[in-house]
Amino acid sequence: MPPCSATRPACTWRGTGTQRSTHILPRALQCGRRGRGPVMAQSSKIEWTQATWNPITGCTKVSPGCAHCYAETMAERWRGISGHPFEYGFDLQLRPNRLKLPLLWKRPKLIFVNSMSDLFHENVPDAFVVKVFETMREASWHTFQVLTKRTERARDLTRKLAELDPWPDNVWMGTSIENQRWVQRADSLREIPAKIRFISCEPLLGPLRLNLHGIHWVICGGESGARARRMDPSWVRDLRDQCVAAGVPFFFKQWGAFDENGRRVGKKRAGRILDGQIFDEMPRLV
DNA sequence: GATGTGCTCCAAACTACGCA
DNA sequence: TGCGTAGTTTGGAGCACATC
Numbered sequence: 196m197p198p199c200s201a202t203r204p205a206c207t208w209r210g211t212g213t214q215r216s217t218h219i220l221p222r223a224l225q226c227g228r229r230g231r232g233p234v235m236a237q238s239s240k241i242e243w244t245q246a247t248w249n250p251i252t253g254c255t256k257v258s259p260g261c262a263h264c265y266a267e268t269m270a271e272r273w274r275g276i277s278g279h280p281f282e283y284g285f286d287l288q289l290r291p292n293r294l295k296l297p298l299l300w301k302r303p304k305l306i307f308v309n310s311m312s313d314l315f316h317e318n319v320p321d322a323f324v325v326k327v328f329e330t331m332r333e334a335s336w337h338t339f340q341v342l343t344k345r346t347e348r349a350r351d352l353t354r355k356l357a358e359l360d361p362w363p364d365n366v367w368m369g370t371s372i373e374n375q376r377w378v379q380r381a382d383s384l385r386e387i388p389a390k391i392r393f394i395s396c397e398p399l400l401g402p403l404r405l406n407l408h409g410i411h412w413v414i415c416g417g418e419s420g421a422r423a424r425r426m427d428p429s430w431v432r433d434l435r436d437q438c439v440a441a442g443v444p445f446f447f448k449q450w451g452a453f454d455e456n457g458r459r460v461g462k463k464r465a466g467r468i469l470d471g472q473i474f475d476e477m478p479r480l481v
Numbered sequence: 482g483a484t485g486t487g488c489t490c491c492a493a494a495c496t497a498c499g500c501a
Numbered sequence: 502t503g504c505g506t507a508g509t510t511t512g513g514a515g516c517a518c519a520t521c
Contacts, residue, residue: 247511265510268494281512311511419509452496452509 243414243446243477244307244340250294250327251312251319253287257344260373260398263418266311287318294326297334308341315345315352324352332363342369342395346383353387362388367478369393369412374401385409391478396434397448399426403434407441412478417451417465425453431469444476 253270256262270285297306308314308331314324331339343349353362368389370380373396384392391411396403398418407413415434417426431447438445450465467473 249512268510270511271493 243448245305247307247310248293248297248339249309249311250290250296250330251288251309251314251316251323252281252290253283253285254312254316255287258373258377259400260344260371260377263398263423265419270311287312287316289319289323291323291326294330297330297337297339303336303338305338305340308339313343313345314341315343315349317345317348321352321355325356328356328360328363328366331366332360335363335365337365339363339366340369340393341366342371344371344377344380346370346380346387350383350386357388362390364390367391367393367412369395369414371395371397372403372405373398375403376401378403378405381406381410393478398424398451399430399434400424402427402430405434405437407437407443410441410443412444412446412476413438414446414448416448416467417453419449419451423452425457426451428455428469435469435474444478445474446476447474 254261254264254266256264261267264285267285270281297304308327313319314327331337341349349368353368356362366389368384368387369392370384372378372380372394381394384394385408392409393412393414394405394410395414395416397414397416399415400418405413413434415431417431418424435445435447437443447467447469449467452465454465455469
């Protein structure tokens with residue numbers, strides 16, 4: 196019997212690996228234990244990265260793009276399960292025991308930092324951010340992708356950090372922009388001296404007119420999940436055309452829960468083909 | 482032999498869909 | 502209409518196999 200169930204919310208998470216479920220997961224969801232010691236998601240289903248690293252988990256909402264946050268949904272389902280990594284749900288948690296994890300991964304990877312949080316959340320102490328940067332600098336064989344909605348704090352804090360050390364070449368910096376209301380995040384991002392600056396327009400909730408000066412990569416995708424909001428295909432095409440015109444690599448991650456014709460078919464079936472093409476472009480190193 | 486990699490399975494809660 | 506099944510989400514666990 197599974198140790199955890201809806202009728203026994205306070206039971207202990209044991210993760211025996213021998214439990215059985217009626218749920219069948221797609222192959223692409225699978226990820227693996229890698230050797231010994233503490234582990235994290237060394238393989239990720241996120242299309243534009245290879246692995247995730249979460250030295251912090253949990254976050255709070257700042258804009259409409261957060262409304263149906265998958266990370267929150269995932270984390271909250273484990274709240275109260277003693278011993279589980281998300282025992283405290285989506286409450287902000289610093290995880291110092293994970294700080295050195297990328298140093299254990301010997302093969303170079305593209306690592307999404309804090310897929311389950313925001314490194315520049317107001318409740319993350321400056322000193323902890325510094326420690327995250329120390330690891331990223333030390334693990335120079337990896338490439339780290341930091342994504343935040345709090346670009347003003349990121350800019351201010353990185354200015355302070357720059358007084359100690361220059362921005363590491365292997366750390367990309369990005370921000371999420373879901374509609375025109377939040378395009379000013381790109382202005383703060385432009386002031387951060389990362390070698391690669393990128394914008395993630397996911398979930399894309401409205402038409403966007405972006406200033407792509409100083410931006411090296413744009414990711415776009417529709418919302419998935421049960422309560423997903425539909426992305427109008429014209430918004431995607433317009434964004435792609437802006438990137439083509441500006442010479443900025445464009446990555447179309449997914450249609451989301453709705454296909455190109457507005458039918459709810461699920462993320463998998465909706466796919467990621469735009470006008471007969473898969474846009475997989477990655478930033479050119481500058 | 483030690484370490485790294487690939488594969489499989491599991492967890493909860495919800496929605497969509499197919500079928501009787 | 503109601504029921505059962507599939508799908509969605511990522512992190513963590515075990516095991517087998519590959520590589521050094």
